[in-house]
Amino acid sequence: MSDVADRVKKIVVEHLGVEADKVVENANFIDDLGADSLDTVELVMAFEEEFNVEIPDDAAETIVTVGDAVRFLEKNAA
């Protein structure tokens, strides 16, 4: 796993209170990891904080799996 993926995983485990082995690339935050709509908003905020990047709302809507987040951040984070 890349450095970005490790950091994403850590945030997801902490915010959603899930086991680390559940946080796989194709895990959907809502369907697989028990997040609700507010959790997903906060997750995006946590990614912004960790990677010092702004994620616009239309981009945030496309981040629904762990892999989506990793790909977006690998491409956009400094």
Next chain:
Amino acid sequence: MRRVVVTGLGMVTPLGSGVDATWSRLVEGQSGAGKITDFQVDDLACQIACQIPRGDGTNGTFNADDWMEPKEQRKVDPFIVYAMAASTQALRDSGWEPKTYEEQCATGVLIGSGIGGIGGIYEASATLIERGPRRISPFFIPGRLINLAGGYVSIEHGLKGPNHAVVTACSTGSHAIGDAARLIALGDADVMVAGGTESPVNRLSIAGFAACRALSTGYNDTPEKASRPYDKDRDGFVMGEGAGIVVLEEYEHAKARGATIYAEVIGYGLSGDAYHITSPSEDGDGAYRCMAAALKRAAIAVSEIDYVNAHGTSTPLGDELELKAVERIMGNAAGKLSMSSTKSAIGHLLGAAGAVEAIFSILAMRDGIIPPTINLDNPSVETAIDLVPKQAKRKQVNVALSNSFGFGGTNASLILRRVS
């Protein structure tokens, strides 16, 4: 009207987590006050508070993780965590676990708070100013709203009946229990989880209450001596944090399932001072009328009251006004009455105070022990009423009255009777 009884008790207080830990320390005359160490106080007039002893959950300490998942705790102010702890304790104590849809719909929640999430509002305000609106969490609002204490409790335990909250400053806990009892009496619910919760020990709250000149400021080096209701050297209240929750139940419902019945709620009175935003009315009229209303509802003689758990916050004005109102209502029966202020030990839990103190009144009945008014060295006035100075007292208590009075001139009295 249907009869309403108390079948479960739960609390988190500055003397400990749980009814047993708190009550044993209260009866021993311990104080929950100490120096505030978790935020800056050197520029505050008041530097002390009664704070919940935190730890791993053993020996009466409070371990939040025992009551709410860490990921949920992160989203809410502590008043919601305290309510979750005390509610779970009370429901376990009552043995009531609503499982069927009908049972769930017949079980409601009425938990109030005086101020709710003031600590979180303070922090989020700083975030907004320093870092802008995009850094405000989606959990900011739902984690601060007062009725979210009841919201979380209802979700945790599947309680689908009335879901209500009271906000009447320092009378909140008493109003919550009284109003919930009425919902049961009128048939809106068979069981109610009711009480108050508060987490006001933060820099903004202390600064605000100090500005009202409500807090003790002369005992920063001897915090355990600061809360001293009726004593001539009292100089204000000591802020406390925690929650008190009871399970209220329709009498036949409780009897049918063989529940332990602690007490019956026989009287509930309310009144308004219509006088001043923070000061009690000078003649104690509001306090008198709310006790009188509770007595009328209870349909008992004043001489039947064995114990009053006073509002008694340790403020110069309030203590004596309440005492005079109690003397007036008791008349010739004042000489056999015991009245103590347990705020001497746990401080003033604001919106949780009335609920915690109703539970103390119930425990006094259960054990035949009246908790003391600690630090009462020299009463500021003479009275025929026994103020239970410094040491707990053995006395059979069949009927107890608990008073709460709040900013805005809002008053509530509860009368509880032992069920034989």
